[in-house]
Amino acid sequence: MRRRVLAATAALLLVGGVAGTAAADAPAGRSTPAAVAAVTVPSGVTAGVAVFDRQAGTFTEQLNTSMQFRSASVVKILLALDFLWNRGPDYSVPAADRARLEPMLRSSKDGSADYYWTANGGSAIITRMVSRLGLLDTAPPPAGYEGYWGYTALSARDTVTIYRYLLDQAPAPVRDFVMGNLRQSTRCASDSFDQHFGIAGAFDKPWAVKQGWSGSYAEGTCGPVGAASAAAANTKTTATAAAVDLTRPALHSTGTVGANDRSIVAVYTLHPVGTSYGKAYTDIGRLTRSLNVPGATRPAGWWYGTWSEHVNVRRDPSTANAPMTQLPAGVEVLIGCQKRGQEVQVPPYTNDWWAYLPQYGGWISNIYVSSPDNRIPDVREC
Known part of the structure; x- marks a missing residue:
């Protein structure tokens, strides 16, 4: 069986038009469902x-x-x-x-x-x-x-x-x-x-x-x-x-x-x-x-890395309500869509876009998504 090695790379985080470097182990970029050829074993x-x-x-x-x-x-x-x-x-x-x-x-x-x-x-x-x-x-x-x-x-x-x-x-x-x-x-x-x-x-x-x-x-x-x-x-x-x-x-x-x-x-x-x-x-x-799993249905959406610890998942795109849960630090998440909501500040950055996580049934601020822009370029609007 062929074995592919997936090299871990640091994600470049761009928010509020200002460049910054994400946490070193934050997954980089997008990973969309695709045809599978071999088991992918991360480095x-x-x-x-x-x-x-x-x-x-x-x-x-x-x-x-x-x-x-x-x-x-x-x-x-x-x-x-x-x-x-x-x-x-x-x-x-x-x-x-x-x-x-x-x-x-x-x-x-x-x-x-x-x-x-x-x-x-x-x-x-x-x-x-x-x-x-x-x-x-x-x-x-x-x-x-x-x-x-x-x-x-x-x-x-x-x-x-x-x-x-x-x-x-x-x-x-x-x-x-x-x-x-x-x-x-x-x-x-x-x-x-x-x-x-x-x-x-x-x-x-x-x-x-x-x-x-x-x-x-x-x-x-x-x-x-x-x-x-x-x-x-x-x-x-x-x-x-x-x-x-x-x-x-x-x-x-x-x-x-x-x-x-x-x-x-x-x-x-x-x-x-x-x-x-x-x-x-x-x-x-x-x-x-990466596995060939007969009968499986893969969820629709876009996989993106996140950065920071204790990122709150909210019931709506705002901080008005108590968090539903928190993400494991730096985890990759499936994003279903995005929309504008309450502005969030993590000085010196600000962002009013929010990502919907269908597997959690809640929202996170895009400020914590490893993406080059406030609005994630390839994710549809809700």
Whole structure:
């Protein structure tokens, strides 16, 4: 498979007719949906990728498919399957467990994973699921890290196997419970990280996703402003040498895309130490948008980089109302259209144009968009 390297370049920000340089890791320029020829792996990123077309019964993308990555929160699917395994004949889920499992699958709640990891045997869960599903590369956390479910090893090809079991072999109540919750993935995770990167940003619904992140990322910025937490989940900060990389920041996107779950997609990525969450979010987004995913519909709009930290997303093109959420610093966003609104000042710059972000259902001031003019040249007016 051909592999293209996307070089990261600094964006030149021109606002108010005055030139200035954007943050060094702000994505440069525009990236519109286009025909896809090969997996695009951004510079410095290590990736494992698999895309399986269930209708054709073939892989359309394969890159380092057997490479082991620490799973981060993707392992929560296995925790849920292990709990549900022998609950027949109706596979009913008690209310107390539903209250744990639903936020674990939808919002990646770590407390729920902690509970099931402790209650059901820790690493023995992984050993059981490897045997039950015939997984080839999945392994429990390494010695010394037995309490860290996020250090379970997973690969892209094993992830496809897990989803194929869920969709084609699992009892209908199990399939409907797990996949139904993954279809309701919340933008804001329980730890206030924006988890709609990768699949969720690259393709229109229908999709179902289980994401993962692990490493020394700065605090999350999703949800009500000021509610962010400052730690990556289930991560031991003094990682030693291990077969699976436990040091570089990880960001993973897995799930299904298209009507009737046409394609299974697994994207695992590792990023250079010190990479910001917004940069990793942008890089996995660019990689995922480059994939050949049968049945996928790509969202209409224009991809642009942003600059600055704590950029507020507003319900209308003004600062009159409280922010809906904040963007990860320097992240690339999809812009649907733009219009004039309240003038915003970031001395010495001013701008009264606002960009509508359809994936957030809100607006940001164009002053924070990496564009050569106040009005973004190629974006239509609302």
